[in-house]
Amino acid sequence: MESLSQSLRRRIEQGGPITVADYMAEAAGHYYNSRDPFGAAGDFTTAPEISQMFGELVGLWCAMVWQMLGSPDRVVLAEIGPGRGTLMNDLLRAAAAVPPFLKAAEVWLVETSPRLAARQRQTLAGRDVNWCESFDQLPDGPLLLVANELFDALPVRQFEKRDGTWFERMVGCTEQGFEFVIGPQAQPDLPADVLDAPDGSVAEVCAQGRELAKQIGRRLNRQPGMALVVDYGHVRSGTGDTLQALSRHRFHAVLETPGNADLTAHVDFQSLAAAAVPARAWGPMTQGDFLRLLGIETRAAMLAQAGGEKVAAEIMGQMRRLIDADEMGTLFKALALASPTLAAPPGFVC
Ligand SMILES: C[S@@+](CC[C@H](N)C(=O)[O-])C[C@H]1O[C@@H](n2cnc3c(N)ncnc32)[C@H](O)[C@@H]1O
Known part of the structure; x- marks a missing residue:
């Protein structure tokens, strides 16, 4: 069978260079459907x-938002891009502390990879869970949506400024392998201050992420609910080549071995919030602040106390990874998208 490298090469030889987004979409589709990439034995x-x-x-956050929605008898509790299903499993276990919420929750996982959906079925065995492949397939009703590290995996287009003009960056190929080449003149959909950047700047646009944010925003304007987006990225739109590949927890050349390394780019939270209007955006705030406000220090102390010295050290180490500024605490951010009439989500301030 033809490898992804071979089919990409054939596509480029027949039709010319492809956009970075097309390359990333092909690579990500293959990647997530050919392995379990998580954890020490995986890539990230x-x-x-x-x-x-x-x-x-996050489960506690969802239970509090459900109460803000008036504790409806039925709520669509959905996660998009659920990986191994670990977040939803932990969320549902914590939600057991609020039994009427757990009873009201109709759980949906939105996943494009059949292989990871099978992994989620294992993790969530014994629970009443539904699957679909896209956000617009979710059933109607009040909505609680969670997306952790989904948007960074969605394809970005890249643009380069040369002699005062923006050009699309494309992926071509030579005998040796794939390479970035300069494509047609382009007008990236970015704020004027970003477009004014000096020559040599690179800018990125994640059209698929914006489209998803737009769909979420429309839905939250029609039906009550909130979405919690946690990811790594920047608060304001800016310039920079942020596309990166990780393999076995190490940086890897982006165009080497397509489909065999995790490709991600920083999330532009400003553009997501703008795309989600008329939903109201709260934040983004740093993941460290968000988790601290939700009580991670208290929870860690409880778990540490329940175990021995070794467990306590592990729990404290995990907490530091999640909230310390030089770990995930600052680079990762939480953004809430909410129906316009709702008050501030838990953990978020005006
Ligand atoms: C980086 S993983 C994040 C997994 C999980 N949220 C976590 O935090 O461990 C990205 C996940 O999004 C899924 N995915 C990628 N593109 C998607 C899309 N367009 N719609 C839904 N899921 C998608 C992948 O298959 C994978 O489950």
């Missing part, structure tokens, strides 16, 4: 895989 780890506390606190 995520907050729910680092500690149960992450999913538990």
